[in-house]
Every structure is written in structure tokens, then in C-alpha cells.
Amino acid sequence: MTERPRALFAMTSRNVPRVFPPDVLARLRARVDIDPALVAEDFTDARVREALARTEILITGWGCPRLDTPVLDAAPALRAVLHAAGSVKGFTTPEVWRRGIAVSSAAAANALPVAEYTLAMILLAGKDTFALRDRLRADRAFPHGDMLPGTGNYGRRVGVVGASRVGRRLIELLRPHDLRVSLTDPYVDEAEATRLGVPLLPLDELLRTCDIVTLHAPRTPETRHLLGARELALMPAGSVLINTARGALVDHDALVGELRAGRLSAVLDVTDPEPLPADSPLYDLPNAFLTPHLAGSQGNEVARLGLTVVEEAERLVGGGELAYAVDPGELGRVA
Numbered sequence: 001m002t003e004r005p006r007a008l009f010a011m012t013s014r015n016v017p018r019v020f021p022p023d024v025l026a027r028l029r030a031r032v033d034i035d036p037a038l039v040a041e042d043f044t045d046a047r048v049r050e051a052l053a054r055t056e057i058l059i060t061g062w063g064c065p066r067l068d069t070p071v072l073d074a075a076p077a078l079r080a081v082l083h084a085a086g087s088v089k090g091f092t093t094p095e096v097w098r099r100g101i102a103v104s105s106a107a108a109a110n111a112l113p114v115a116e117y118t119l120a121m122i123l124l125a126g127k128d129t130f131a132l133r134d135r136l137r138a139d140r141a142f143p144h145g146d147m148l149p150g151t152g153n154y155g156r157r158v159g160v161v162g163a164s165r166v167g168r169r170l171i172e173l174l175r176p177h178d179l180r181v182s183l184t185d186p187y188v189d190e191a192e193a194t195r196l197g198v199p200l201l202p203l204d205e206l207l208r209t210c211d212i213v214t215l216h217a218p219r220t221p222e223t224r225h226l227l228g229a230r231e232l233a234l235m236p237a238g239s240v241l242i243n244t245a246r247g248a249l250v251d252h253d254a255l256v257g258e259l260r261a262g263r264l265s266a267v268l269d270v271t272d273p274e275p276l277p278a279d280s281p282l283y284d285l286p287n288a289f290l291t292p293h294l295a296g297s298q299g300n301e302v303a304r305l306g307l308t309v310v311e312e313a314e315r316l317v318g319g320g321e322l323a324y325a326v327d328p329g330e331l332g333r334v335a
Helices: 013-019 022-029 046-052 069-073 094-098 107-126 129-139 165-174 190-196 203-209 229-234 252-260 299-317 328-333
Strands: 007-010 057-060 080-083 102-105 156-161 179-184 212-215 240-243 265-268 288-290
Touching: 007 046, 013 299, 022 299, 057 299, 069 094, 080 299, 102 299, 107 129, 107 156, 107 165, 107 212, 107 240, 107 265, 107 299, 129 265, 156 165, 156 203, 165 179, 179 203, 203 229, 229 252, 252 265
Parallel strands: 007 057, 057 080, 080 102, 156 179, 156 212, 212 240, 240 265, 265 288
Antiparallel strands: none
């Protein structure tokens, strides 16, 4: 039997059994030599430093310490970093790429629950579920004889801002429904939009013509307050904004103004700051539906991230190519 390469977990220790439950961990250990009891939360720890000297594959996750030059110098055999979460920006450094270390991310696996959450919110918002729930709670009676004009998902216009992994997965999930979906993304051309099966619109036109706008762009200096007072004012009265991307994409002061005026509604899984201060008006506005950053992998969903890493490890050890390799040239425009 070929000797298994040495691997080391580098993340918050409590996340190891969550991301790698027994069946997933067993499959990982069949391909790499890894001790689940030794987790690198601090690369200066003596036992970690000793293990790092022999480590070929680093299995990272939430809480991974920064991979700076001293850490990489202490890991001369390191050839791959397999990240059991989304973005690698928080812990990788330019030195990782200069040394030719392969980096893989489970961002695609984490995109699925975000897209599922967004799909659910789009369909619920189209039926005006949140306002009608409150109305039922207040009146204790159905609105008999009222066909609820303005509600329903048939032909509802949905605008997707950002052809990220989440944005693309959402477009796939929306396809079976009788919705009219459009996309805006400065990095997507007409040919790519055609392959995705959606019309490509400038941001302003998408905002003016859609009933529901859902954000899936990364947070960069260019996207901070992507939707400010001017952009929010373009959205039709009665339309809904959904944000599962980053809170900083939206100017919250401008959004609060629109919500107080009753012109728009919002579903916010992310905010800026996060969490919001206790006195934020967003908690109490009836047309703001807040959830605590739960769209991404939670509970049993995090095992999907571990499984993605295991599959990458199997490819790597088997001499194949990584399916989810991170391109350092794209880090400036992805989450």
C-alpha cells in the first residue's frame, strides 16, 4: 500500500467534528495520515510546529491561523491547502502563491445552501408571506373575498446582482419556476449570459425593471454601498431587496429611509455592522425581515464542506487535478 501523505487540521478545534463527522473523517483518514486530536489553532504551539515540519497537506477551515512566511518556512513539505469553508482571503498570503502551493476551497459547496435560502425567500416574498403573516396575527382572520392583488410568483421579475457561485447556482434553481430572471455583472459578457440562460442588464435597468432584487456580489472597495440612495430609489414601489452576500453592499441608512416610507421591503441575512446594534431600526420595521447570517452552511450542511475536501484529497493523492482550485488572479473580485 502506498504511504499516505501527512496532513494536519488548521481551524478552530470545535469545528473539526462538525465539518468532519465520523463517516467523512473515516474517508479522509483512508487517504491521508491525519490525527483529529491535533488541531492547529496556533502555529506557535510546540506540538503543532513538530507536526507542521512533516505536513504535506493542510486541511483548513474557519479559524485557520494566517499562513505567513515563518509558518510556511516551518512547513517545507507543504504542497496543498484544502479549505473546508469558503473564502481563503483571511488566512492566505502572497507567499503561499509564490511557493506554488495548491489551494482549494469548498466555496462551491457553501454556495448551495445560500442559493437554496435565497430561492425560498424569493418565493415567499413573491407571495407577500411576511406581511400577510403579520396581518393574520393581528386580525386573527383570513382576508376573505380578497384575491390579494400584487401577490404571486407567476411572471415575477427577479434580478440577480452578481454571477458568483451563489448567483449562478441560484439561476439554476430558479429555472423551473415561472419567473423572469435577469442578471447584472460587470465581468460577464453577452455570450456568458446566454450560456446561463438569462438576459444581461446594466445595474440601473435591472433595478428599475425587477420586482425582487437579490445580491450575490463580493465585498470589494468597488462594491461598497453598491446600492445607495440613488440606486434604491430606482427600484419600483413594492419591490423587495434580498441580501445574502455582504452587508456593506447596501447603504443601510438609505435603505432604512426607503423602508420607513413603505416603498420597499427587505430580506437581510447579512448587515453592516454584523450583528446590528441593538437600537437599529431594522429590527422593528415591519417590512424588514432579518435572519442571523444563516444562509451559508449551518448544522448538518457543514458536513458537505468536509466531504468536498475529502474528495479533493482523493483527487490529489490519486494524482488528479483539484476540482476547486483557487485562482490567485481572481481573489480581487471574489468573496
